Amino acid sequence: MLLRMSTLFVRTLREDPADAEVPSHRLLVRAGCIRRAAPGIYTWLPLGLRVLAKVEQVVREEMAAIGAQEVHFPALLPREPYEATGRWTEYGPNLFRLQDRKEADYLLAPTHEEMFTLLVKDLYSSYKDLPLALYQIQTKYRDEARPRAGLLRGREFVMKDAYSFDVDDAGLEAAYQRQREAYQRIFTRLGLDFVVVSAVSGAMGGSKSEEFLMPTPIGEDTFVRSAGGYAANAEAVTTPVPDPVPYDDVPPAHVEDTPDTPTIDTLVALANERFARPDRAWTAADTLKNVVVALEHPDGEREVVVVGVPGDREVDLRRLEAAVAPATAETAGEADFAAHPELVKGYIGPGVLGRANTGREDAVRYLLDPRVVTGTRWITGADEHGRHVFDLVAGRDFVGDGTIEAADVRAGDPAPDGSGPLELARGIEIGHIFQLGRKYAEALGLKVLDENGKAVTVTMGSYGIGVSRAVAALAETNHDDAGLAWPAQVAPYHVHLVATGKDPAVFAAAEELASELVGQGVEVLYDDRPKVSPGVKFADAELLGAPVVVVVGRGLAEGVVEVRLRRAPDGGSGRPTGDQVPVADAATHVGRLVADLLQA
Amino acid sequence: MLLRMSTLFVRTLREDPADAEVPSHRLLVRAGCIRRAAPGIYTWLPLGLRVLAKVEQVVREEMAAIGAQEVHFPALLPREPYEATGRWTEYGPNLFRLQDRKEADYLLAPTHEEMFTLLVKDLYSSYKDLPLALYQIQTKYRDEARPRAGLLRGREFVMKDAYSFDVDDAGLEAAYQRQREAYQRIFTRLGLDFVVVSAVSGAMGGSKSEEFLMPTPIGEDTFVRSAGGYAANAEAVTTPVPDPVPYDDVPPAHVEDTPDTPTIDTLVALANERFARPDRAWTAADTLKNVVVALEHPDGEREVVVVGVPGDREVDLRRLEAAVAPATAETAGEADFAAHPELVKGYIGPGVLGRANTGREDAVRYLLDPRVVTGTRWITGADEHGRHVFDLVAGRDFVGDGTIEAADVRAGDPAPDGSGPLELARGIEIGHIFQLGRKYAEALGLKVLDENGKAVTVTMGSYGIGVSRAVAALAETNHDDAGLAWPAQVAPYHVHLVATGKDPAVFAAAEELASELVGQGVEVLYDDRPKVSPGVKFADAELLGAPVVVVVGRGLAEGVVEVRLRRAPDGGSGRPTGDQVPVADAATHVGRLVADLLQA
Known part of the structure; x- marks a missing residue:
């Protein structure tokens, strides 16, 4: 297979596309592998299509x-089977839906x-x-x-x-x-x-x-x-669930004024100052943070729920969504709070939360972190501005409507199978x-x-x-600052053959080498452009990223061509100086090199 | 490549699918090549996909x-480029259109x-x-x-x-x-x-x-x-346009009562009886039939137009549509006639037709067959029930708003390039x-x-x-009553190898032959099903349609297998008796046969 740079449908770009955030995107566009057709929708150009x-x-x-x-x-499918499994709805806005001329529902x-x-x-x-x-x-x-x-x-x-x-x-x-x-x-x-x-x-x-x-x-x-x-x-x-904690000696819950405690840190400082524990200092992990989120159910229902997590953790929306799928989740907005006046921002506590807890059918669902086991003792909101409740004991003073894996996972957390820190x-x-x-x-x-x-x-x-x-x-995985560096197994072609200068003998030799290589089954891109500088040709070779680069140029007068690998032999990416190979041996040498790379 | 009937994902059907009108549809479904997923939307099964x-x-x-x-x-494309060329609209209901989650327009x-x-x-x-x-x-x-x-x-x-x-x-x-x-x-x-x-x-x-x-x-x-x-x-x-005809000796147009002439034939009969021409009899080709059609323009506008064709021709809607594309056309309905009370069904004549003809801007467009050249002399409707006009001369008494290729083409019509009858x-x-x-x-x-x-x-x-x-x-192209008969170049596999009976030696020999053939690069489907009758296996082989069928069965005791072509060597389809080939030569013989078929 022989491609010629003079006719190949490719235009290499020296500049990164404006919308590209990651190296693969930048380089696949710059190397003429793909081209954007619409947001998230790409056209495959000849080189990219070969890799694919x-x-x-x-x-x-x-x-x-x-x-x-x-x-x-087919990609275009009727609604009915997806309706039967519930996914027509569950996929929500992620599904492309359409109607045909008879107004029958289809999906992509x-x-x-x-x-x-x-x-x-x-x-x-x-x-x-x-x-x-x-x-x-x-x-x-x-x-x-x-x-x-x-x-x-x-x-x-x-x-x-x-x-x-x-x-x-x-x-x-x-x-x-x-x-x-x-x-x-x-x-x-x-x-x-x-x-x-x-x-x-x-x-x-x-x-x-x-x-x-x-x-x-x-x-x-x-x-x-x-x-x-x-x-x-x-x-x-999954969070390892602690054993229940005895709470016989925990005093009854008591509500306290806690002015000027807009954050967990200030609340903990105040607790340590005014309600010091005899055994140890209060920490953020002793506070129960009640986070209001809104679930969007596939049927369109929006449900406000409260998630209770230890105050040293954040709610991770992706973990939360995984737990409530197929519903989606987002942080509650002003309208959600307006619909639930019982939720006093910054001071939300179990007093108004949960059907099991409050006995009220219209209470918001209250889902607890698995660490909130019976007997654990918490400082949390008292459902009044400027006040918190202390010594509130799970299982004694409040319960949830269930548990949920919504707290973030952190380095050092224990693996659920006991195999050490994560x-x-x-x-x-x-x-x-x-x-x-x-x-x-x-x-x-x-x-x-x-x-x-x-x-x-x-x-x-x-x-x-x-x-x-x-x-x-x-x-x-396979690039450096200069461009792509494809492994031989998936490279759009194996050898990038560059002819430099203007000497017709150079082009004739390159042409012959190209056809010898193709005869061996090697896939070759031959840069046969007559009026393009060696610098541009080399830059293109590095950007396009074939595993082997062969240069036919000045060395031809001494009977040699240069053969170099796009990546150093250790697999790292680099720009090694090439070997000078006698032109008579070049096809055999390169053919063997390509075969070795394909074996590797 | 070896497929085994015991594991191949295929289920041959003896009955034609109810919705299949043509042999290819029937047989591709029955041979397990394709399966309907929705109207006009098919799934490719393994054998069909191999042909594709x-x-x-x-x-x-x-x-x-x-x-x-x-x-x-991509198949999913944004509207804008198709809007720029007008095709977003021109494609009409043939285009699948949809919106993404941001309500941007897309098409397939x-x-x-x-x-x-x-x-x-x-x-x-x-x-x-x-x-x-x-x-x-x-x-x-x-x-x-x-x-x-x-x-x-x-x-x-x-x-x-x-x-x-x-x-x-x-x-x-x-x-x-x-x-x-x-x-x-x-x-x-x-x-x-x-x-x-x-x-x-x-x-x-x-x-x-x-x-x-x-x-x-x-x-x-x-x-x-x-x-x-x-x-x-x-x-x-295209219709060869006749030269204009001299009309100096044509009498002035005259309107006549023509009772009981519901058809062109009855009108022609009446004309010959009551208004006989001296030179020859009137024929249907002397009448001008004015056919009312409704065009649906891409912008949704519905336009009623009248097409005038010689009375011995029909309007061919596909030719008409080709002439008015991107508009589509259908026969006018009651609502169209109601909107145009000047059109007297059965008696429509140029008197009320055409802007050029009537000088009225609100007149329906009147498009004429190319044969209606200046000087031609017509019998046509007089725009009153029960009356026709005679000796109406094109170019003297009426004109059209243009010509149109809408009349049907018939065997014997002259080729437009003069190369003989069509x-x-x-x-x-x-x-x-x-x-x-x-x-x-x-x-x-x-x-x-x-x-x-x-x-x-x-x-x-x-x-x-x-x-x-x-x-x-x-x-x-390639089937008979028994099933498909693929050419070797596109057959899903080259050889359908059938083992019959229950003798383990037969299956062992078939297995060995299969692997020898695969070793030669021949693609083999081996029917290795142990409990299926020879009749079913042969019927499946004929239905699936591989070019070469090899049977290992009773003949094995005498050291031979049967090799037959799905189609007779003359390329016709048939069920020739096979050659008895010594089992030792079978792989070579079949390999050569396949190679010959692939060359053919």
């Missing part, structure tokens, strides 16, 4: 290796659980047909509130989504493990670093799910891990696998007859890889 | 051979002229960058009023759309010819019979276009051809190429600097192949 195709090929090979069969569903599918379930129901009827694994590589849609970072969070994107169908839990577990291992092979082949973390299933439903995260500071996902091997998305971390990091979600169980099969009636002729509901898994996102992840 | 991929590969190779470069645009693209124009404008600026040809193979959307015939007229479908960019007309002509020749090679390689016919450009605009039609009685397009080489879509046929046939449009000219470049400001530094507007072509439709066309 190579990533797809790796995915296809590994799916075939575990016996998954490829199909292809964000994922295809419903359709795969119906297809298998349509064609299969016996346990003998299972296990079955199907997949597609297909264009998906999600109307993100904040599309960002180029391909990392787009509104139209390419996904590989696979689905498994089994008669029993053991079958599902085995299918899940096969996919999990295939994912490990895929990301390893692509050279993407990854961590497998426990995750929440969210709108997908199901019993168990794990994410494949590529660690990077620009990642949108926060995850935790312990030295002992625990790893989870921050949203999935450290925090950020990552990009490049894969997500789910044990769906029977949710979709039940909703859509997918049953098969078992050995005894009895109809049993099928159990399913679903397994996604962000294929276009993986291209961005690759660019994020 | 092979067709795509042929298209890619031929596009690469003419230097066209592959890109990939039916074709991408606008986006390609903008992309090239974005990246290129000099004549030196041209010529340029880009293409994509991509999912398209069209909200058809009547999706039908499976993949033949769908609402979500796969197209190859290519676009050429040139500085001048000669460049466009050359680019057009390159695409035209590539299309001929593509359809030839696919084994699709085709006719290249002149076509109308319709909503696409531009100066010249041709369609590639596959002749078949089930085709939706009517085309004509003459023995002398003229070929055109019926919509594009014959009519039907076909499926499998490709359509357009010389767009500067319409899109002008609307969107695509200019480049020429040699003299002057900005010139680029001239464009656009070139489409219905890729998913081509799969249906292939099925339409």
Whole structure:
């Protein structure tokens, strides 16, 4: 495969695009791989499309290796199946909805659980047909509130989504493990670093799910891990629940004037000054912070709830949302407070909160952090301006309407499995696998007859890889200040061949070298532009990022060409000086180099 | 590549699907290639997807051979570019429109002229960058009023759309010819019979276009051809305009009572009886039929117009629509007549028709068949019930507001280029190429600097192949009563290997043969099902339609397997008895057979 720079549809840019926040976005645009068509919607140009195709090929090979069969569903789907599972509503504004000329409702599918379930129901009827694994590589849609970072969070994107169908839990577990291992092979082949973390299933439903995260500071996902091997998305971390605390010697609750305590810190200072504990000082963790949030339910209902967390923690809206999915959450606004005059800003306490607590049906729901166990002793608002209540004991003086994992997770928090303190990091979600169980099969009636002729509901898994996102992840992993530095396995072409100067002999030699390389199956971009300076050509080679750069130029007079790697051999990125290779050996030398890189 | 029938995701059907009208639809569903997801929207199952991929590969190779470069645009596009060219409106109800969460307008693209124009404008600026040809193979959307015939007229479908960019007309002509020749090679390689016919450009605009039609009685397009080489879509046929006729000796027009003449035939009979011409009998061609139609303009305006055609012709709504595009047309209804009381049904004449004719601004537009030239002499309605006007002479007694190609084309009509009488046939449009000219470049400001530094507007072509439709066309061409009969080049696999009976030796031999064939690069479906009867297996083999069928069964005891072609060697479809081939030679024999078929 020979591309010529003189005719290749590419225009390299020296300037970063104004809207690009992250390196992959900047460089994919500058290197002419992608181009923005609308917010979160990109066009693939020839070089980017080649990378995408190579990533797809790796995915296809590994799916075939575990016996998954490829199909292809439409993107435009009727409402009914999604209505049957509740997702037509649950997806809320993230779903692109439309009507056809007959005013029938359609959607642009964000994922295809419903359709795969119906297809298998349509064609299969016996346990003998299972296990079955199907997949597609297909264009998906999600109307993100904040599309960002180029391909990392787009509104139209390419996904590989696979689905498994089994008669029993053991079958599902085995299918899940096969996919999990295939994912490990895929990301390893692509050279993407990854961590497998426990995750929440969210709108997908199901019993168990794990994410494949590529660690990077620009990642949108926060995850935790312990030295002992625990790893989870921050949203999935559960708080170890302390044992109940004896409270026999806690004095009765008492309300106190607490003027000039606009913050937790000032409240704690006042408590230590005026109501000192004999055993130790009060800390922020002794205060109970009641945070008002508004949930938006899929049916459009807006519900004000109060979340009680220890005062040294913040409410993490993403963890909160994961806990209340499919509802979404935001900090309560003025209108929410206006609708609930019992909530005295800054002094909200359990006195007015919770149906269980107040016995009033119209009380707002009161959800407590798991640390607020029976016997814990709190300073909190007294529902009056300028006053707080002290020695309020959970289980004695108040209860919640349930617990919720909404407090932020912090470095040093204990892992829920006892494997040590957690450290925090950020990552990009490049894969997500789910044990769906029977949710979709039940909703859509997918049953098969078992050995005894009895109809049993099928159990399913679903397994996604962000294929276009993986291209961005690759660019994020493989670049330096000068540009992209693709691994050979996914590079749009293997060799960037530069001819410099004006000597026709140079161009003739380069042309011949190009055709020898192509004859060996090497993919070559030949920069044959006659009037472009060597500096521009070299800068383009570094920006476009082929793994091997070959320069035919002045050295030709001494019978040599220069061969250099885009990245230093240690895998780090750099600008090593090239080897001088006799022109007669160049094709063989470069061919071997490319073969080695492809093996690596 | 080895597929096993025991695990392949396919369920063959013995019954035709109820909604399937044409063989390709019936057989693609029955053979488990596709499955309906919604009206005009299909899912590709593993076997169908393999055929689609092979067709795509042929298209890619031929596009690469003419230097066209592959890109990939989004399907979900913003309104603005389509607004700039007028197509947001012109597409009418055929366009899927939607809004995102911010209520911005989007569409699902039916074709991408606008986006390609903008992309090239974005990246290129000099004549030196041209010529340029880009293409994509991509999912398209069209909200058809009547999706039908499976993949033949769908609402979500796969197209190859290519676009050429040139500085001048000669460049466009050359680019057009390159695409035209590539299309001929593509359809030839696919084994699709085709006719290249002149076509109308319709909503696409531009100066010249041709369609590639596959002749078949089930085709939706009517085309004509003459023995002398003229070929055109019926919509594009132009009527040879006769010379004006002297009318000095035609008597003045006179209105006559014509009771009991509800039809043209009865009117002609009455004319011959009561107003006989001395020179010859009156015929239907002497009457002027004024047909009332309603045009629906893209802006929603409904316009009643009258089309005057010789009484021996019908108005062909598709030809009419092609002439009035982007407006659509239908026969006028009661409401239209109610709005125009001057139109006396059955007796409409020029007396009340046409602005030019009546001098009245509110008169309906009156469009005449090209045969109604000056001097022609007509019998037509007198705008009063029961009366007709005779000896009404065009150009003397009435004029139109213009001419229109709306009368039907008939076998025996003269070709417009004088190459003889036309014959009519039907076909499926499998490709359509357009010389767009500067319409899109002008609307969107695509200019480049020429040699003299002057900005010139680029001239464009656009070139489409219905890729998913081509799969249906292939099925339409290659089948018999028993099922599909794929050409080797696009068959989902080359060899259908059937093991019959229960003898483990048979299955072992089949297994070994399968792996030998796969080792040679042959694609094999091995029917390894242990408990399925030979009859069912043979029926499945015929339905699925691989070009070579190999049977390992009873003959194995005598050391032979049976090798047969799905189609007789003459290319016709049939069920020839197979050759008995020694099992030791079978792999070599079949391998050679497949290689020969792929060469053919």
